[in-house]
Amino acid sequence: MEFAELIKTPRVDGVVLRRPFLPTVEGTLCLTGHHLILSSRQDNTEELWLLHANIDAIEKRFVGSLGTIIVKCKDLRVIQLDIPGMEECLNIASSIEVLSTLDSVSLMYPLFYRPMFQVIEDGWKSFLPEDAFKDLESMTEEWRLSDVNKDYSVCSSYPPLVAVPKDVDDDTLRKAAAFRHGGRFPVLSYYHKKNGMVMMRSGQPLTGTNGRRCKEDEKLINATLRAGKRGYIIDTRTVSVAQQAKARGGGFESEANYPQWRRIHKAIERSSILQESLIKLVEACNDQSHSMDRWLSKLEASNWQTHVKEILTSACLAAQCIDREGASVLVHGTEGTDSTLQVTSLAQIILDPACRTIQGFQALVEREWLQAGHPFQQRCSQSAYSNSKPRCEAPVFLLFLDCVWQILRQFPCSFQFSQHFLVLLFEHTYASQFGTFMGNSASERSKLNLSQKTVSLWSWVNRPQEVERLSNPLYEANCLVIWPSVAPQSLLLWEGVFLRWKRSSRCLDEAYDEMVHIIQYNKELQNKVNNLRRQLAQLETEEAGEKED
């Protein structure tokens, strides 16, 4: 086992763990291939098990022979380890550094993890495209499932099966794919049952500077329009960014070639800017200064809330086009793997009550993020603390979760899940024992054979006790479209993620438990009343029967 070579000092005694708002623990520190473990080896005391993959950055400090390592995690937690002995401390630090930045996929923890729970339903098989398509078939016959991408040759970031208009053959798809960034030809993202309108997504068209066109692409998207109806193209970039893309071979749909479509540009930032924004936001939240002005100006400078507002606004626009205007929509940005997915998935949260259930939300993440080829591994390999130069990292999915949380706050009874579920997803995208978020596309996951070699996060989530924990006690199915407010006054900082480790959350947790208790007690009482009523009714009918006799 090659991990052993990387671990210079596997064990140190007398290590002290310090965390804000939690008791200090003194114990033995152990390094394994995948975990940093601190245990006091006493009953009833907490053990720290930290995945190396969760470590974003470390800092070392020395006072005499006492070394201190500050561990900054991808889930934004910061802990401090006091390690006696300079050499031990240095060894531990360098081992953590190496182990937390291993690039080799074959060494990743999900490939080693064996579940300690019984898998009731294999999450890898829970949300297959075929099954999702069956639902669609029951609503419309205008779509078909194409296996044009079965060997990932048409589009490397698409799954083998995609839904496309029935009248469009695979040859047209291949040609359209050649005209779209990354081969991402327009595919079905969402079918709005209420009026039969659809949302599609794709990569940008490769018009280039000389305005190349592609009849097949035009045919493909026009096939989704009803006679005499116009559709909307939502380009998640500003006009100027989209113009600039032409110089690099990209571009946007011109009015001349797509006369039946109205193009609207929005301003969702590119991923590198989002990463910058996350770093600034987390820094603002960690600032211990007591100056209100400083906090507000740092919060403002981070631009995080602006991104949240922009993404939500774009999603609402897409939803509005579909539900209010009765028009079909095509969404794309540049690659069609980031801002595009934020918009299409949030629009579904707004429009489709099914996406607001625990199962439905998993299906949405599976469909609109994992299958749709959001490069999770690239985007989530570093978080807000990392000192290394960001490559492709960006909190695209975290922003999506933040937006969902905002809607959840505004419609607290319309979601089957609580914010715990969103926080859990945030954690697992950055570091996990499950294989779900490994790789960058369906093709990569299939090459790694993850469905055989790893456990799916959904297998864990869909056990009754976990579903219970993630449930929103206030949930009442709401079949309506839910329009969130995007006024800055209505958007809040997601404390559950960004201030999670900055305060004692005990008061808030206890208040939440109290609420859960009230709701559960209500259900118990309801049941009891029903039982008594039934009993009484039975007796009364029996007595009435006796009288008749």
Place this chain on the structure above:
Amino acid sequence: MEHIRTPKVEQVRLLERFSNKSTSGTLHLTATHLIFVESNNAATTAAQEIWILHHHIASVEKLSLTTSGCPLVIQCRNFRVVHFVVQRERDCHDIYSSLLRLLRPVSYDELYAFSYNPKQNEQQREEGWQLIDLGAEFERMGVPCDRWQLTDVNRDYKICETYPRDLYVPITASKPIIVGSSKFRSKGRFPVLTYFYQEKKAAVCRCSQPLSGFSARCLEDESMLQAISKANHNSRFVYVMDTRPKLNAMANRAAGKGYENEDNYSNIRFQFVGIENIHVMRTSLQKLLEVVGSRFLSVNDYLLGLESCGWLRHVKAVVDAAIFLTKAVTVEGASVLVHCSDGWDRTAQVCSLGALLMDPYYRTIKGFMVLIEKDWISFGHKFADRCDQLDGDPKEVSPVFTQFLECVWQLTEQFPQAFEFSEWLLLQIHEHVHSCQYGNFLANNQRLREELQLGDRTHSLWAFLLREQQNYLNPAYCPTYADAHPVLEPSTLPCHFKFWRNMYHQFDRSMHPRQSVLKNVLTLKESNCQLEDTIKDLETRLQKHGISPPTPDPQASPRAQRILPTRPHSLILGAPLSRKEAQRQHEEEEEEEEEEEEEVGEEVTECCSDTERTVEGSSGTERKESYSDLQETYGAKAEPAVVSLEFGVARMTC
């Protein structure tokens, strides 16, 4: 009524504040209210009504004529902003000039409280005024005791006319000391006890600034502080908290006022806290409202606006001061003397907020009322001036009390289990501080209130609030929380201070969550009580059939059917009906039917699928009374406690 030129104007349009939508209706002007009634075009829904009390109107502005009519913008003290467009310029002008006269009453007798009649008999009214007894409150704190006593020096308001009659001072403070000290203090407001921390026998005292100038001193005042210090054996010194910024206090010296010189007073520790004055606060809130009132506000402008207006910084400064006071008293066991300039604004904020942190009693509904009665009303916070009750000096107006309520709200956000009341109570108190509907907050001090005979001529807000206190309960409140946390220790990191949307956008429906957790849980909690009753009732009926309940309850006497209170109609309070609530109402109806027909069924818990959830609907439809029914008799009509505005549909600002 003589000021009303046009009692009714038809075809008035009401523009929505943050969208481009509008509704049209009729505007009525009565002696007490401006009322907008939506024209009822859809027969299915009840017409929307807006009732605006004249006292709530802070300003009326007539904008220049447009093609669609004459715009009239009304800003209210409860932060409601309405924008009407009146078709004819003359009508608009009539309304405008009538309102200008009506919203600036010149004498107290014109205030609503003197005409408001909630149909109570004399006895109920008197009882309402007796609900809060400050003498009993001091007894609860353990005063009088061997070190503190009640003094009668101010029995006739001779020593200080802005203080109450009953004052508590150290036993060793003789009358000459008191009189001497009061002469050395601005407006005669000498140091008196406001809160006694029994556990450590430490006192919180309050006063106004000393008239020290650059060098003056007063032996009696020094003895007074000495007496306060001596009354506490836990600490060798007494803290003197000057809640002003140092610069302001120094500037006051030129006017013969100032602050305590540590050289002259033995055993004091002097401390500036740096809360800004009423003028800064007024401007700050104005700026805040300007920022959040702008349409199509960007996140960056919003955050920059929050920063530059300084409001949250000021709120934090007040909370910081209260924390300082609390630590001095509870941790060090030292007594603290708090003052600012006159000792009725910042001093009231800091003393009351400190007491709220120290004493769980003040975190109950009744206790909170007592706290306001003690530190604000009785000690002469100038409600009339600060809330602009009569046409007065605009420079005297300042949101000091609003700011105090906000500080309390910030604390309830940090300690969701510690308070018996929810923010609804804070909003309702704020509403009525400005409504002048009840006598409690009228005038500037107790002496004036007695002159106005408010106790005989008006009603008490506290009685009204206590009567419907189920509405103000915090469902997460945990009475035992206080045992583990008698003293609250809030975090003062700036990220824990948030913009209070429910206060400053109370009437802007589009800003709010469409479903209210608070309302839902509160309703469930009430429904739990009702279900418990139903269970007892059913068990009794089963017993008649010879089946005894599994665990017989000794107190199984079925209570009278509990009548669920109606919710006040406010946008935050009245988030639209959720399915749960619709279901509950449905249940109630069913239960009534059952009683008539003696049917027993199971439908109760089954979801009534025909009650569509009205997420985008309105709470206004819940109103039972409608203005049109009573059009002729509006003088006698009781207006809803808080009236809701919107039939808003969530709108995107794309």
